[in-house]
Amino acid sequence: MAAVRRCCLLAAVLLWSALASAATAAPAPVVAGPVSRVEDATMFRIYYGQSFKVIKNSGDGKSYLLMQNTSKMASKTKYCTGRIKSFVIPLASFSVDTTTSPVSFFELLGVLESLKGITSNQVASQCVLQSYTSGNAQLVNRTDVQTLSQFTAHFISDTDEDRGCNFAAYVPLEEGTPLQMAEWIKYLGTFTNSENRANAVYDAVKTNYLCLSKVAANLGTRFKPVVAWIEFTQGMWTFVKESYILQYVTDAGAEIVDATITDKRFNSSDPEDMDNFHAILCTVDVVIDQTYALEPADIWRFDKRIGASGTLDWSDGAISQPQLVLGDLIEIFFPTGNYITIYFRNLAKDEGVTEIGPEMCTRSISTPMDPIILSCE
Numbered sequence: 068m069a070a071v072r073r074c075c076l077l078a079a080v081l082l083w084s085a086l087a088s089a090a091t092a093a094p095a096p097v098v099a100g101p102v103s104r105v106e107d108a109t110m111f112r113i114y115y116g117q118s119f120k121v122i123k124n125s126g127d128g129k130s131y132l133l134m135q136n137t138s139k140m141a142s143k144t145k146y147c148t149g150r151i152k153s154f155v156i157p158l159a160s161f162s163v164d165t166t167t168s169p170v171s172f173f174e175l176l177g178v179l180e181s182l183k184g185i186t187s188n189q190v191a192s193q194c195v196l197q198s199y200t201s202g203n204a205q206l207v208n209r210t211d212v213q214t215l216s217q218f219t220a221h222f223i224s225d226t227d228e229d230r231g232c233n234f235a236a237y238v239p240l241e242e243g244t245p246l247q248m249a250e251w252i253k254y255l256g257t258f259t260n261s262e263n264r265a266n267a268v269y270d271a272v273k274t275n276y277l278c279l280s281k282v283a284a285n286l287g288t289r290f291k292p293v294v295a296w297i298e299f300t301q302g303m304w305t306f307v308k309e310s311y312i313l314q315y316v317t318d319a320g321a322e323i324v325d326a327t328i329t330d331k332r333f334n335s336s337d338p339e340d341m342d343n344f345h346a347i348l349c350t351v352d353v354v355i356d357q358t359y360a361l362e363p364a365d366i367w368r369f370d371k372r373i374g375a376s377g378t379l380d381w382s383d384g385a386i387s388q389p390q391l392v393l394g395d396l397i398e399i400f401f402p403t404g405n406y407i408t409i410y411f412r413n414l415a416k417d418e419g420v421t422e423i424g425p426e427m428c429t430r431s432i433s434t435p436m437d438p439i440i441l442s443c444e
């Protein structure tokens with residue numbers, strides 16, 4: 068804790084000497100209010116001053132100066148340079164590029180009331196859809212910088228799309244593990260002064276995830292189940308190797324097909340290749356198919372929860388609540404038959420999908436969504 072405080076103080080001092088125009092008075096080195104401390108994520112850091120916060124964002128290489136709306140600095144200061152951007156917090160309103168970014172973090176924080184703009188209504192969140200249907204959130208053109216500038220911040224996940232001073236990059240998907248991704252709730256929480264909520268949600272998610280993972284490690288079969296997680300692109304079958312997927316499989320007590328095999332690519336128009344490919348699939352215990360190209364035969368797919376036009380909640384709610392994915396995978400790898408999966412469906416059993424609509428939002432949009440904590444003994 069002492070180290071953390073020193074670091075904050077140092078950041079505050081550095082910032083105040085750098086921002087000479089704002090440095091009319093030295094800040095007291097006391098941090099008022101709750102703080103978030105990054106435990107697992109690698110791509111952002113948060114430093115606290117008395118009336119401001121600084122986020123170092125490795126997603127876009129920028130530092131964000133967040134100034135409390137009650138501070139003098141907030142009314143006098145505006146930065147929009149290659150390396151520094153400033154925002155007045157708590158954000159009076161914000162928009163999200165929902166075509167590429169998850170919204171579930173904002174639901175967990177309970178700040179949907181201030182989400183006033185979305186760039187697509189093809190979202191897999193019932194309460195964001197409800198907010199849109201009721202007129203609280205408007206659809207905005209994602210390239211219309213002028214319209215987007217009316218919001219205090221516009222959150223984007225694709226850092227190449229930064230077109231304005233109010234654009235803020237958040238890149239949970241660039242992290243390497245499921246927990247690192249989920250911790251981005253703390254990043255967003257700093258913009259809305261929701262640190263307490265962000266900390267509580269992340270603690271609950273992480274504790275549940277680690278508990279499940281421990282249980283999975285003890286599910287004593289002599290050999291771990293072998294998993295082939297496959298995808299199909301441009302006529303070729305390959306094995307998924309993204310680190311967060313490998314982490315999920317390991318944490319759920321299984322292992323991925325051997326690396327000497329997963330380096331191979333299989334041409335779907337080449338009969339010999341396909342024969343080899345099917346031979347490998349026969350040797351594994353579980354196949355998870357990221358695409359729609361295989362015949363349904365004991366194959367799992369993570370598209371059980373979909374929004375309008377087939378948007379997958381896998382790319383949204385599953386990012387902020389990885390414990391639910393882990394719970395599903397443990398059931399897939401070590402079936403008990405009495406756990407209903409949330410994200411995965413078994414094609415062999417003709418399991419259908421759940422289509423998410425605005426009518427499914429049963430809470431007020433300003434009420435935070437609670438994370439689902441799975442039973443874990």
Ligand SMILES: *[C@@H]1O[C@H](CO)[C@@H](O)[C@H](O)[C@H]1NC(C)=O
Nearest residue numbers: 135136137138156157158159
């Ligand atoms: C600061 O933000 C709070 C919370 O949104 C709001 O109630 C208050 O009016 C704002 N104050 C100023 C000076 O903008």
Ligand SMILES: *[C@@H]1O[C@H](CO)[C@@H](O)[C@H](O)[C@H]1NC(C)=O
Nearest residue numbers: 207208209210211212213214
């Ligand atoms: C979005 O805005 C851009 C530029 O502002 C414009 O060229 C484009 O036609 C707009 N798209 C839609 C669907 O309105």
Ligand SMILES: *[C@@H]1O[C@H](CO)[C@@H](O)[C@H](O)[C@H]1NC(C)=O
Nearest residue numbers: 301302303334335336337338
């Ligand atoms: C796949 O195989 C077909 C038929 O043998 C061949 O024409 C094609 O170029 C191959 N594709 C790739 C990407 O190697």
